Amino acid sequence: MRGRSRINRGLAGAMLASSVLAAAWIAVAAADSGSRKSPGSTTAIARAMHATTSYRDIAVARRAGYALLKDANGVACIEMTGMPKMGAMGIHYAKSALVGDGAVEVTRPEALVYEPGADGKRHLVALEYVVVKSAWDAHHSARPSLFGHTFNFTPSGNRYGLPAFYSLHAWIWKDNPTGMFSMWNPTVSCATA
DSSP: OHHHHHHHHHHHHHHHHHHHHHHHHHHHHHHTTTSOOOTTHHHHHHHHHHHHGGGGSHHHHHHTTOEEOOOTTSOOEEEOTTOGGGOEEEEEEEOHHHHTTSOOOTTSOSEEEEEEOTTSOEEEEEEEEEEEHHHHHTTOSSOOEETTEEOEEEOSSOTTOOOSEEEEEEOOSSOOTTOTTOSOBTTOOOTTO
16 A cells, blocks of 8 residues: 555646646746737747746756856846836846757757846746857748747847847746737846846
């Protein structure tokens, strides 16, 4: 009987974890109901959530090779200065090997975006998909897209000191009233960074 109860507890734990992930995905999808999505985007969002759940623990993200990204002025928490109603992006942890590989994959975001909390912890709020323009354009005739959304373009001479690049934020871990794929989130703040 002991073996059976261990199996039942393990199965119950797995079912609970699946239920929590499903509930989180449903909440994100419901909050983003005003955003345009392609038919396959909800499946892609679920795949992205599943692939990044462990990165809610920043120590896991660091062990996976994600490192703190600062802008050219040494600022880690990215906000829209002079336009506080736009909000912020947050603190980015990027994996340089992914940024430079010229590929875009739903389950392998180039950057993880965290919001500094009043508790001193960093909370995963978004994923950012980034590809260097020259690496992408060498093999493609159009901008990259994911979740039915075309990436934004940032020219060289940007605040990050990066060459021209394409990027797309996906606010899958925190609601964004301006849309799941907006660059800035008015509910994110760098005040406690």
